Amino acid sequence: MLDVITLPAFNDNYIWLLKSRGDKRCWVVDPGEAEPVQHYLKTHELTLEGILLTHHHADHIGGVAALMKAGVTVVGSVQDVYRLPPLNLQVTQGDRFQLLGHTVQVLEVPGHTLGHIAYFIEDQHPPLLFCGDTLFAGGCGRLFEGTPEQMHASLQALARLPDTTRVYPAHEYTLSNLKFALQVEPDNLQLQQRMTECQQLRDKGQPTLPSTLADEKATNPFLRISQPTVVRCLARRFPDQPATAPAEGFALLRGWKDKA
Ligand SMILES: [Zn+2]
Numbered sequence: 001m002l003d004v005i006t007l008p009a010f011n012d013n014y015i016w017l018l019k020s021r022g023d024k025r026c027w028v029v030d031p032g033e034a035e036p037v038q039h040y041l042k043t044h045e046l047t048l049e050g051i052l053l054t055h056h057h058a059d060h061i062g063g064v065a066a067l068m069k070a071g072v073t074v075v076g077s078v079q080d081v082y083r084l085p086p087l088n089l090q091v092t093q094g095d096r097f098q099l100l101g102h103t104v105q106v107l108e109v110p111g112h113t114l115g116h117i118a119y120f121i122e123d124q125h126p127p128l129l130f131c132g133d134t135l136f137a138g139g140c141g142r143l144f145e146g147t148p149e150q151m152h153a154s155l156q157a158l159a160r161l162p163d164t165t166r167v168y169p170a171h172e173y174t175l176s177n178l179k180f181a182l183q184v185e186p187d188n189l190q191l192q193q194r195m196t197e198c199q200q201l202r203d204k205g206q207p208t209l210p211s212t213l214a215d216e217k218a219t220n221p222f223l224r225i226s227q228p229t230v231v232r233c234l235a236r237r238f239p240d241q242p243a244t245a246p247a248e249g250f251a252l253l254r255g256w257k258d259k260a
Pocket residue numbers: 055057112133
């Protein structure tokens with residue numbers, strides 16, 4: 001049984017720390033800064049065994065050098081070896097490796113960056129997904145390197161994982177994402193309810209994460225491109241750019257959110 005601990009970093013990043021109950025070893029995902037991790041390791045007398053990196057942006061890798069020591073495994077995409085800190089394990093689509101007795105599966109999810117990967121732990125109940133800046137609660141990452149087609153395909157691949165999957169993105173962007181989602185689907189009751197719940201969590205200073213894939217499929221417009229409500233909204237807003245394929249609808253929605 002893996003526990004996932006939330007370590008806030010910077011303004012709105014989360015570093016996820018994975019540990020097995022009764023075990024002093026742990027892993028972290030995307031340590032953009034070292035201090036929150038070092039502090040947690042010290043106060044809980046844990047040993048860092050490994051680091052999972054989803055992509056090369058500084059707010060995800062900035063803490064790696066300070067956390068590196070003998071015995072720490074750093075995992076990242078083979079595509080980004082020149083942009084990531086030195087990797088002990090270079091991975092690609094479909095690779096599997098062991099983490100604290102669990103099997104981690106690698107999913108390539110290009111879009112935010114070209115070499116972006118996600119980590120899926122299926123043999124945990126519920127399953128866990130660490131998706132970096134690809135899928136956010138209520139939204140998705142900006143397209144810095146990839147095309148709308150790539151990002152749409154990546155999100156669709158994530159949407160095919162089990163509905164119970166716990167989704168661990170790297171940022172607390174939920175409220176602004178849900179605000180935008182409500183512009184797209186103002187009558188989505190589940191979305192309205194999610195906004196209320198997330199607002200209450202933030203008012204108490206608590207994270208809105210993880211979410212579940214079922215939540216995302218019900219309320220995240222970027223996973224709902226083919227829903228009639230979203231199709232109609234895009235047709236109304238962009239009457240001169242009729243989307244003839246879901247990836248085109250995705251491009252319109254992403255462009256709208258970029259300017260929102
Ligand atoms: Zn990023």
